Each structure stands twice: as C-alpha cells, then as structure tokens.
Amino acid sequence: xxxxxxxxxxxxxxxxxxxxxxxxxxxxxxxxxxxxxxxxxxxxxxxxxxxxxxxxxxxxxxxxxxxxxxxxxxxxxxxxxxxxxxxxxxxxxxxxxxxxxxxxxxxxxxxxxxx
Amino acid sequence: xxxxxxxxxxxxxxxxxxxxxxxxxxxxxxxxxxxxxxxxxxxxxxxxxxxxxxxxxxxxxxxxxxxxxxxxxxxxxxxxxxxxxxxxxxxxxxxxxxxxxxxxxxxxxxxxxx
Numbered sequence: 001x002x003x004x005x006x007x008x009x010x011x012x013x014x015x016x017x018x019x020x021x022x023x024x025x026x027x028x029x030x031x032x033x034x035x036x037x038x039x040x041x042x043x044x045x046x047x048x049x050x051x052x053x054x055x056x057x058x059x060x061x062x063x064x065x066x067x068x069x070x071x072x073x074x075x076x077x078x079x080x081x082x083x084x085x086x087x088x089x090x091x092x093x094x095x096x097x098x099x100x101x102x103x104x105x106x107x108x109x110x111x112x113x114x115x
Numbered sequence: 116x117x118x119x120x121x122x123x124x125x126x127x128x129x130x131x132x133x134x135x136x137x138x139x140x141x142x143x144x145x146x147x148x149x150x151x152x153x154x155x156x157x158x159x160x161x162x163x164x165x166x167x168x169x170x171x172x173x174x175x176x177x178x179x180x181x182x183x184x185x186x187x188x189x190x191x192x193x194x195x196x197x198x199x200x201x202x203x204x205x206x207x208x209x210x211x212x213x214x215x216x217x218x219x220x221x222x223x224x225x226x227x228x229x
Contacts (some may be wrong), residue, residue: 032215043220051215101146108156
C-alpha cells in the first residue's frame with residue numbers, strides 16, 4: 001500500500017527565513033515523489049518531482065526538495081520565504097511499479113509566511 | 116494555452132438530482148483522473164482513466180460514474196447526489212500513461228448538495 005504523511009497541518013515562518021515542509025512516504029519499491037502547491041480558489045500547481053538520480057531536486061519559485069531513502073522522506077525547502085509563498089502544500093507519491101499514474105496525496109500543510 | 120477546464124465552477128443542488136461535471140484537456144494527455152478534496156483528508160481519487168474507453172475505480176468511487184469516449188473529455192456523473200458528496204472536486208491529466216509525468220489540475224468545482 002502507498003501512503004504519504006505530512007505531520008504538520010500548519011507551518012508558520014517569518015519572511016526571509018528558511019522554510020521546511022515535511023513529508024514522509026511509504027511505497028513498495030522505488031518511489032516517484034511530487035510536491036504541489038494550492039493557492040486560494042485555485043487548482044493544484046506542480047512544483048517539483050523526484051524520479052531518480054540526484055537526491056536534491058530543484059523546482060519552481062526557488063523551491064527544492066531532498067529525497068532521503070533511508071528516512072523515506074521528501075521534505076520541501078526554500079532558503080528565504082516570501083509572503084507570496086503562503087499557500088497549501090501537498091506531497092504525493094506513486095510507486096515505480098504501479099501500472100497507472102495514480103498519485104497518493106498527503107493531507108496537506110498550510111504554510112503562512114509572516115511579514 | 117495548455118489547460119484543464121472544468122464546468123461548472125460552483126454548483127448548489129438538491130439530494131437526488133442527477134448532475135454532470137465536465138472536464139476537458141487540450142494537451143492530448145492519455146491519463147485523466149478525478150479527485151475530491153475535503154478538509155483534513157487531502158485529495159482522494161474517485162476514478163481514473165488510462166486512455167479512451169479505459170476507466171477504473173480509485174479510492175472513493177461510491178456514488179460516482181465516469182466515461183471516457185474521447186481523449187480530451189472525462190466527465191464526472193453523480194446519478195443521485197447526497198449531502199456527503201458536498202466537496203471540492205478536481206480533474207487532472209498527465210501526458211503518458213505509465214511515465215512519471217506530473218499531473219495538471221483543473222481549477223476545481225465546488226459542489227454543495229442540500
């Protein structure tokens with residue numbers, strides 16, 4: 001069975017400080033991992049993905065994520081938070097061996113960047 | 116512009132009145148999917164389609180139907196809506212079935228069933 005855990009419902013960070021949004025996963029075999037962002041009244045937007053190779057993945061808007069196989073984690077990071085980064089963030093996983101493109105999503109983490 | 120469109124964006128209806136939410140993508144994507152988003156539960160998959168005339172159940176299919184007669188369209192049908200189907204619905208698509216492509220999401224349909 002595949003699953004994703006986002007242990008924090010809410011993360012608050014001051015503007016200009018580094019931010020981390022945590023994600024751990026469970027999947028059989030090698031994972032494909034994704035981060036999406038949802039702004040108010042909008043659909044989800046793709047930020048970045050890990051397929052294979054370098055454990056540090058860079059994505060849109062200055063975000064990056066680090067894949068850690070031993071800890072089964074894929075935390076989202078940004079060196080300097082902006083107020084405009086305030087949104088709902090979702091981590092998602094798909095098993096490498098899964099036939100369909102089905103993604104399993106975490107419950108989301110609401111990021112608030114305080115001016 | 117490459118996009119996934121959904122209609123309507125907002126819908127208030129009554130229990131038992133059949134409704135259809137349309138989804139269309141203009142990117143020639145093979146894979147399409149429907150999700151519902153509920154507070155504290157994240158996104159849960161309702162149905163998905165790996166290509167034309169190929170559909171299958173996701174995690175929460177009860178009370179929903181889908182069809183995929185054309186590659187670009189993937190409508191979601193609620194034959195007899197109930198209040199527990201009040202939710203925010205998203206359609207998504209990705210390029211090729213089997214490849215680790217990201218999914219593109221529509222803007223969402225907020226459904227209220229009274």
